[in-house]
Amino acid sequence: MRIGVLTSGGDCPGLNAVIRSVVHRAVVDHGDEVIGFHDGWKGLLEADYRKLDLDAVAGILARGGTILGSSRVQPAHLVDGVERAKGHVAELGLDAIIPIGGEGTLKAANLLAQAGLPIVGVPKTIDNDIASTDVTFGFDTAVGVATEALDRLKTTAESHQRVLIVEVMGRHTGWIALHSGMAAGAHAIVVPERPFDIDELTRRVGARFEAGKRFAIVVAAEGAKPREGSMEFDEGGKDVYGHERFAGVARQLSVELEGRLGKEARPVILGHVQRGGTPTAYDRVLATRFGWHAVEAAHRGEFGMMTALRGTDITMVPLAPAVETLKTVPQERYEEAETVL
Ligand code: F6P
Numbered sequence: 001m002r003i004g005v006l007t008s009g010g011d012c013p014g015l016n017a018v019i020r021s022v023v024h025r026a027v028v029d030h031g032d033e034v035i036g037f038h039d040g041w042k043g044l045l046e047a048d049y050r051k052l053d054l055d056a057v058a059g060i061l062a063r064g065g066t067i068l069g070s071s072r073v074q075p076a077h078l079v080d081g082v083e084r085a086k087g088h089v090a091e092l093g094l095d096a097i098i099p100i101g102g103e104g105t106l107k108a109a110n111l112l113a114q115a116g117l118p119i120v121g122v123p124k125t126i127d128n129d130i131a132s133t134d135v136t137f138g139f140d141t142a143v144g145v146a147t148e149a150l151d152r153l154k155t156t157a158e159s160h161q162r163v164l165i166v167e168v169m170g171r172h173t174g175w176i177a178l179h180s181g182m183a184a185g186a187h188a189i190v191v192p193e194r195p196f197d198i199d200e201l202t203r204r205v206g207a208r209f210e211a212g213k214r215f216a217i218v219v220a221a222e223g224a225k226p227r228e229g230s231m232e233f234d235e236g237g238k239d240v241y242g243h244e245r246f247a248g249v250a251r252q253l254s255v256e257l258e259g260r261l262g263k264e265a266r267p268v269i270l271g272h273v274q275r276g277g278t279p280t281a282y283d284r285v286l287a288t289r290f291g292w293h294a295v296e297a298a299h300r301g302e303f304g305m306m307t308a309l310r311g312t313d314i315t316m317v318p319l320a321p322a323v324e325t326l327k328t329v330p331q332e333r334y335e336e337a338e339t340v341l
Contacts, residue, residue: 008040021291
């Protein structure tokens with residue numbers, strides 16, 4: 001079998017572990033040939049690739065980022081994108097393509113699968129927002145980084161009697177905010193799934209100072225926004241790929257809370273540090289299992305599917321329903337967190 005693999009969209013700790021696992025399982029166990037496309041779908045569209053053998057993936061298990069590079073280019077961005085991809089798959093004699101990516105990548109994967117290409121998707125994202133899988137690799141690492149940052153921020157916040165509003169990634173969902181906020185014992189968490197009421201948030205933070213506490217930590221998911229009419233708010237816009245460019249919830253909240261509470265407030269934006277560096281053991285294991293199962297699915301001819309974690313098992317699920325909706329934070333999970341803050 002000849003398998004093409006690519007990593008597309010925002011990078012994520014664990015991508016290299018999947019690539020390594022695909023190569024090991026395919027080359028060693030099945031005697032396949034594996035090629036890796038450079039910079040995501042762009043590599044497939046431009047037939048820009050290299051051969052991946054065991055030497056090519058040696059020592060990459062613990063390395064962050066992706067040895068293949070990534071981009072947000074998608075076949076649908078070009079008028080002849082799908083035809084080009086099909087042409088290159090035929091020219092290169094590929095029997096399977098394994099795209100590793102998040103929401104946008106998997107939508108493109110579904111499009112190509114419906115156009116008849118032999119696609120086996122592997123979901124990845126620090127945001128943990130892919131439906132049909134309990135967890136995506138990268139999430140555990142991002143939550144760990146954010147939690148460590150929150151722990152550290154508590155001491156400086158306390159020294160200066162400040163309110164720190166810590167902005168974490170997550171796009172349209174609040175999974176990183178919820179988990180890191182719970183793990184670090186933040187004092188308030190705001191997530192996109194539940195627009196916040198600024199009066200309520202002010203009361204909550206103010207109550208801490210009234211009770212004699214010297215600081216407060218608010219974790220804000222980057223996509224969080226206030227309840228309609230609750231405060232003036234700039235939501236930002238989109239980039240050329242239709243990807244969100246958030247205007248900065250932490251910055252806007254810090255100005256608002258400082259004005260309302262008369263306490264010094266500072267925004268802290270964790271940004272891409274959440275995506276960089278070595279994956280946790282959990283993410284390495286999940287990524288390795290996804291890679292192994294993607295190769296097996298390719299050999300069974302199970303195309304138009306993606307790997308998924310259900311409980312403790314890896315299973316194959318259809319791509320189409322998986323890309324229809326995002327997995328958002330359920331109200332109950334938010335309430336659990338609120339209670340223990
Ligand atoms: O989807 C992963 C993610 O890190 C989001 O949490 C974030 O909104 C986005 O990517 C940032 O994208 P970029 O790296 O293009 O700024």
